[in-house]
Structures are given as C-alpha cells and as structure tokens.
Amino acid sequence: MAQPLFFGIDVGTTKIVAVAGRVDTRRGTVSVIEVGEAPSRGLKRGVIVDRDLAAEAISEAVRECGLRFGSAVVGIAGGHISSTNTEVTLLNRGRNLQITERFVAKLKAEAGRIEPGRDMEVVQVVPKVFVLDGAEGARNPVGLAARKVTMRAHVVSGAVASVQNLLHAVRDAGVKPQGVVLEPLASARACLTDRDRERGTLLLDIGGGTTDLAVFVGGNLVHTDVVPLGGESLTADLAYGLKVPFEDAESIKLRYGSVLSGDIDPVAAVRYGDRHYNASYIAQILEYRAREILDFARDSLARAALTGRLTGGVVLTGGGSKLDGLVELSEEFFGLGARTAAPTLLHGKSKPLKEPEYATAVGLLHFAAENNNPESKSKGASVFSFDSIVSAIKGWFGGGGTDHR
Numbered sequence: 001m002a003q004p005l006f007f008g009i010d011v012g013t014t015k016i017v018a019v020a021g022r023v024d025t026r027r028g029t030v031s032v033i034e035v036g037e038a039p040s041r042g043l044k045r046g047v048i049v050d051r052d053l054a055a056e057a058i059s060e061a062v063r064e065c066g067l068r069f070g071s072a073v074v075g076i077a078g079g080h081i082s083s084t085n086t087e088v089t090l091l092n093r094g095r096n097l098q099i100t101e102r103f104v105a106k107l108k109a110e111a112g113r114i115e116p117g118r119d120m121e122v123v124q125v126v127p128k129v130f131v132l133d134g135a136e137g138a139r140n141p142v143g144l145a146a147r148k149v150t151m152r153a154h155v156v157s158g159a160v161a162s163v164q165n166l167l168h169a170v171r172d173a174g175v176k177p178q179g180v181v182l183e184p185l186a187s188a189r190a191c192l193t194d195r196d197r198e199r200g201t202l203l204l205d206i207g208g209g210t211t212d213l214a215v216f217v218g219g220n221l222v223h224t225d226v227v228p229l230g231g232e233s234l235t236a237d238l239a240y241g242l243k244v245p246f247e248d249a250e251s252i253k254l255r256y257g258s259v260l261s262g263d264i265d266p267v268a269a270v271r272y273g274d275r276h277y278n279a280s281y282i283a284q285i286l287e288y289r290a291r292e293i294l295d296f297a298r299d300s301l302a303r304a305a306l307t308g309r310l311t312g313g314v315v316l317t318g319g320g321s322k323l324d325g326l327v328e329l330s331e332e333f334f335g336l337g338a339r340t341a342a343p344t345l346l347h348g349k350s351k352p353l354k355e356p357e358y359a360t361a362v363g364l365l366h367f368a369a370e371n372n373n374p375e376s377k378s379k380g381a382s383v384f385s386f387d388s389i390v391s392a393i394k395g396w397f398g399g400g401g402t403d404h405r
Contacts, residue, residue, distance in 0.1 A: 005033065007072035008364025009058060009175065010183070011166060013043050013209030013232060014319070016061040017361040018069065019353070023369030030365050031347040036064030045209035045228055046078030048165040055172035062173060071176040073368040075360050076123060076166060077183040077212055080159035083224045085128075086114055089150040097145040099132075104142060107151040116157035123163060123180050124156040128220035139219070154221045156182045178368060184212035184224060186363030191317050191341040191356075192216065199312030202334070204297060205359065206320030208232045211293050215306055223304040227296040231320035234289045241285045242277055253323070258283045259290040260325035283325075290326060294333040313337035319357035 003022040010017040016039075021032040038060035042053030062069050088110040092103060104127075112122045130138040132146035141149065167177045187205045188197075197216040205212040211227040238257075239249035256270045261283035268279040301307050313336040316326060321340050330338040342354050343362040353362055 005067070006365050006368035007067075007069045007175075007178075008075070008186075008361055008368055009061070009069075009072045009170060010075045010186075010361040010364060011043070011048075011054070011058065011170070012040055012075075012077075012207055012360070013046055013230065014207070015040050016057050017358065018058070018061040018065040018072070019358075019361045019365060020065055020067045020069070021365050023365055025369050027345075028366075029345040029347060030343075030362055032353055032362075032365075034065045034067050035353060035361070036061045036066065038064060040208075042169075043209065045230070046207070046226075047080060047162050048169055051165055051169050051172065054165075054169040058170060058173035058175070062175060069175045071178040072170070073179050073181055073364045073371075074166065074170055074177050075183040075186055075364055076158060076163065076180045077207065077210055077226065078158070078162060079210060079226050079228045080162045081156065081182065081212075081224075081226050082116065082120065082158075083154060083156045083182075084114070084116070085152070085222070086111055086155050087150055087152040089148065092147055092149055097147055099141045099144050099146060099149060101142055103149070104151075107149065108153070111151060111153045111155055114155055116155070119160050120157045121160045121163055122155055123158045124182050124185070126154040126156070126185065126221045128152045128154060128222070154224065156185075156224060179371060181364060181367045182212075182214075182224060183207075183360045184214040185221070186361075186367060187212075187317050187359035188214050188216070188221075188363065189366045190343040190359045190363035192315060193344075194219070196312050196315065200310040201312035202297070202301065202310050202314045202336075204314060204316050204318075204321070204330070206230055206293070206316065206318040206326075208319065211297070211318075211320070213297050213300060215301070215304070215310070216312075217306070217309055223300070223306055225297075225300040225304075227293055227300075229289065229293050229296070231318075231323075233293075234286050234320070234323070237285050237289050238282065241281070248272065252277065252282065253286065256282060257286050258324040259287040259329050261287045263325070286323065287325075287329070290323070290329060291333070294330060298333060310334070310336055313339070315339060315341045317341050317356040317359040321356045 018036045020034045041057045042050035048054045108125045111125045130141040131150035184205045188203050198219045200217045203214045207230045209230045215223040235250045239246045264280040264283045266280045269276040327338045342356045
C-alpha cells in the first residue's frame with residue numbers, strides 16, 4: 001500500500017515554499033515528491049500585511065509545485081508569537097485505568113484552554129513529559145495505567161488577527177489549512193537529532209524577517225521566542241550604508257558578506273557592478289546587526305534561566321544562517337560550540353532541499369504525517385486545525401467570549 005502524500009506550506013517573509021512528500025514516521029525519513037517556490041509578497045517580519053498579495057504568492061508556489069493541494073500544514077511565525085509552560089492534571093476514570101489516545105487528547109485540549117492574553121489565541125500545544133500517579137518521566141503514556149495523569153506542556157499562542165490573516169490567505173489560495181505549526185519547531189524537527197534535544201540545544205532559525213529560537217533540554221521543548229530581526233535587517237543596513245538599492249545590497253551580502261570584520265583587511269576592496277566597496281566596512285555593517293540578533297537571543301535565554309544548561313550548543317538554520325562567520329560569532333557570543341544544520345533523512349527529489357533555508361518546509365511534512373498517524377500523535381506537538389482556531393476567533397469578534405476548543 002502506497003504511503004499517503006502530505007503537504008506543507010512555509011509562508012516566509014522572503015519566499016513561499018510549498019512541498020509535497022511521503023513520510024515514514026517509523027524511520028523518520030521524508031521522500032520529497034515535488035516542491036514549488038515563489039517570492040513572498042504581502043508580508044512583513046512574518047506577518048501578513050496584504051492578504052491579496054500573500055494569497056497570490058501562496059498560489060504561485062502551489063502551482064510551481066505542480067500537485068493539487070487539498071489541505072496542508074502551515075508554518076506560523078512573527079513577532080506576535082508568544083509561549084508559556086503549563087501543566088494540567090486529569091483523573092483517568094477508565095475501568096482498567098489504561099491511558100488512551102483520547103485521554104491524551106483531552107489533556108492537550110485542557111492545556112489549550114489557558115488564557116494567553118487579550119486578542120491572543122493558542123495555536124499549538126507541545127507535550128513535554130507526563131507524570132503518572134506521581135511517577136515522572138513518561139514521554140508516551142498511551143497504553144500505560146494510571147489514575148492521576150499530569151501533562152507538562154509548552155503552549156504557543158499568537159495574535160488572533162495575525163493567525164486569522166495567515167489562514168485566510170492560505171484558503172484564498174485554494175488550500176485548506178490542515179493545521180498550524182510554529183516554524184522553529186518545524187525546523188527543529190527537520191534538523192535536530194534526538195541527542196541534540198537530550199543534551200540541551202539552542203536552535204536559531206534565521207529567516208528573512210525574524211529570527212526564531214527554540215530551546216530543548218532533556219528531550220523536551222522548554223522555551224521559544226522571536227527576535228524581530230532577520231536577514232532582511234542586515235540587507236537593509238547594508239543598502240543604507242553603501243547607498244545602493246536593496247536588491248544590490250542583498251547580492252553584495254551574499255557574495256562578499258561576513259560578520260567577522262576583524263578578519264578582513266581594512267584596505268581590501270570588492271567590486272560589484274562598476275563600483276568598488278570597502279570589504280571591511282561591509283563586514284562592520286553586517287556584524288553590528290548580527291551581534292544585535294545574538295544579543296536578543298542571549299537575553300532571552302537569561303530571562304528563561306537557561307544559561308549554562310545548553311551542553312549541546314547552538315544550531316543555526318534558515319537562510320540567514322549561511323552568512324560567513326556567523327557560526328564563529330555565535331560561538332563567541334554564547335561560549336558554546338555552534339554549527340549550521342540543514343534537513344536530514346531526505347529521499348526522492350530532495351537534494352535542493354538539503355539546505356538550511358528549507359528546514360521549516362521539510363519539518364512541516366513531518367508534522368503533517370505525525371498528526372495523521374494515531375501511533376505518533378501522543379508523542380509530539382498538537383497541531384490545531386483551522387476550524388478550531390476560527391471558532392475561537394469568532395468568539396473574540398462575535399461577542400460570545402472565547403471558545404477554547
């Protein structure tokens with residue numbers, strides 16, 4: 001029997017990626033069947049600011065993919081995203097006290113009922129660990145017996161309007177959103193190993209509009225955050241500093257850019273078009289903004305009391321992670337080992353996707369498959385459906401209060 005096709009859409013600030021593939025959830029491998037890309041329009045720092053333009057860009061990426069998308073898991077990011085850790089406890093009233101998928105789903109739904117704040121809505125619940133009758137450490141409790149079950153979870157929320165705009169733009173493009181997944185979680189699913197998650201690892205997903213971070217300790221997601229700066233911020237700085245158009249600044253950044261200004265000869269020049277530019281000055285501009293991004297991330301770790309717990313080091317992914325010298329600068333900043341990571345365990349038409357900028361798209365396929373597979377639903381993050389989110393949104397704007405699933 002052929003494995004079903006799954007679909008994911010990464011709606012990024014600089015580009016839209018639509019990907020279709022088959023997933024072997026037991027082996028953790030992805031076979032990419034088709035992929036389509038289109039320049040992003042109508043977004044700013046991960047948030048839709050023009051619904052029509054965004055829908056057109058999504059439609060173009062889906063057409064480039066060449067397959068009909070009935071439904072797809074959609075990545076979500078942006079400065080409106082926030083998260084918190086919580087725990088919920090329910091009594092298991094089943095006859096034999098055996099924990100079922102349905103009971104775990106109740107725990108996730110209960111965790112999703114927290115009040116995330118005014119005009120905010122829960123978009124994803126990520127179980128961390130289960131406590132069974134006081135005994136800690138269960139990762140997948142299905143099939144185990146317990147009367148009192150506690151689930152500790154990481155709950156991700158987003159601004160109601162921003163979530164609504166994203167999902168409606170996807171629907172305008174002719175695709176039904178199967179669910180939404182926080183983009184750094186999708187990237188982590190594609191790039192990090194189980195050992196990375198166990199040892200304590202900071203994932204920095206450097207996109208065009210934002211830099212998203214996710215921290216794993218002891219195999220669990222313990223912290224997420226969003227830095228409102230990304231690759232486009234560096235390009236904009238360079239365009240201003242060199243007095244060149246944004247597109248030219250992007251080309252110069254990709255061709256000659258470095259964030260290690262101290263390693264550049266102060267009198268060295270690079271040529272672009274019919275002009276020469278000081279290579280050290282280019283690096284100084286880029287390094288200043290890169291340091292600001294890393295400073296945001298370091299402060300986020302300090303606020304979450306995670307400094308000193310990341311023995312697994314720093315993993316950089318996303319298109320912005322390929323900038324020369326960023327690994328070395330990260331090692332200096334955090335005092336940890338750092339590396340760049342791309343999606344792994346890929347088959348089929350996957351060679352072009354073995355680059356950091358495709359981490360989110362590949363990870364979305366994993367989530368689409370795992371949330372369609374009864375054997376894996378209890379283990380991973382819960383993906384909220386479009387209908388459940390919209391029903392909550394209607395509660396906000398319809399005067400009937402919030403309908404929390």
